[in-house]
Amino acid sequence: MITWQRLQRMPRDEQRALQGQLLQRYVREHLYPFSPHYREVFDRAGVRPEQMRSIDDLRRLPLSSKQDLLPTAGEPQRFKRFVLQPDPAKIRAAWPLRRKLPLLWQRWTQGVEAVRTRVRQEFAPCFMTFTTGRSAEPVPFFYSPHDIQNLHRTGARLIDVMGLSTEYRVANVFPYAPHLAFWQVFFAGQATGMMALSTGGGKVMGSTGDLRAITRLRADALIGVPGYVYHLLRRAAQEGLDLSSIRCVVLGAERVAPGLKAKITALLAATGAHDVRVFGTYGFTEARMAWAECPTPDNAYTGYHLYPDLAIFEVVDPKTGEVVPEGEDGELVFTPLAARASTVFRYRTGDRVRGGLRYDPCPHCGRTVPRISSDLTRESSLADLQLLKVKGTLINLEDCALLLGSMPEIEEWQIELRKKDDDPLEVDEIVVHVAVKDGCSHELATRNLRELFKSRLEVSPNHVEFLGLEAMLRKIGMETEMKEKRFVDARPKS
């Protein structure tokens, strides 16, 4: 096995050759023989597993998506068809001698039970997390002990990419939930021996409890969801707390708005923490791993550094599903190379990336692994509210979110969709609720907000409504909801 140390500096052509080899093995020895769903996909497409030899061969197969995993009337547990299901006969038929010999040797020396345990260690589901999303049913994704090992491995790589010291004390304020973000941090701590205090986030301990934990721990690193981390730091600044121990902030589970890093460093400076590195990360349930940006003195958005031995990413045109030329915008498609238990293949993430994938060495850290541009629009959290036609223009709510999150005068916000005059047959209206910084004039904020919307989205909100900060925090459910309510659909059902 190639070490991460070597892999992260490997020339691109060698990485591609390695990915081709890993892909070939993965399809022949795991995916095709053991995945009920993908075996059918291969057979229907008339593709033999032997034909998957390089990254370019991926496009022989159709894309799959979240739709394939959702329950149907006839099949309420479709997600099970995505779990690798080996049995002795299938293993005998699919595995080459190179893999069977150790099993035969073990059966001979230690007995059949030892072999069974070994196979269970690799394949048997022992842990799960769920996809989140407002309209779709949550779908469980299973991990085997082998996948948990990978979660340790990617945890250690995250720490390495961000350049964090294993001596750091970490405050993990991700919501305690069966979601990837919380557990990726937990296992990163386990893998590196880093001291991590996982508080469970605002809903479990409240911001008072979290801030007390951070100051008592004298935490070096603060890790959580962007909206909640911002809220915590604002409170710390208001209360005059000393957070001077903090040296880095890691944001995950949601897109980091372009102006947010600057807003966070300003708040940190007010609590005595200077020269702090702020990182964005990217991960999703189906990947069962996460990727990070590398550090720069000015907290640049350096892109998410990938692990080429664990997965292949493609960028496709969201309409046609065709792979787009390098560096072009499109939807990210994910193919794992070392997954067991729940496994997807050529999977549409729903996440759109501007600037596509970069393959040149990172100008900041010099690593040669591919990078996903930090300019990412995540679709999964919005589902049906995604695209909205207002005054004849199609707008993306996630873009609105990024604009609002980046405006320095805005503290908190919520977007509400209404129908004009509450009439189901009328046009859609956008109402933006905002809480502004102390001393900021409402007229000025409204003007700036309208101008920004107009220039970036070619549409202006129908109404801008102001609330005090505390009322706004209650409105979005900060500390009471698992996820802040940033979008509300108040349109009457027609």
Ligand SMILES: [Zn+2]
């Ligand atoms: Zn880098």
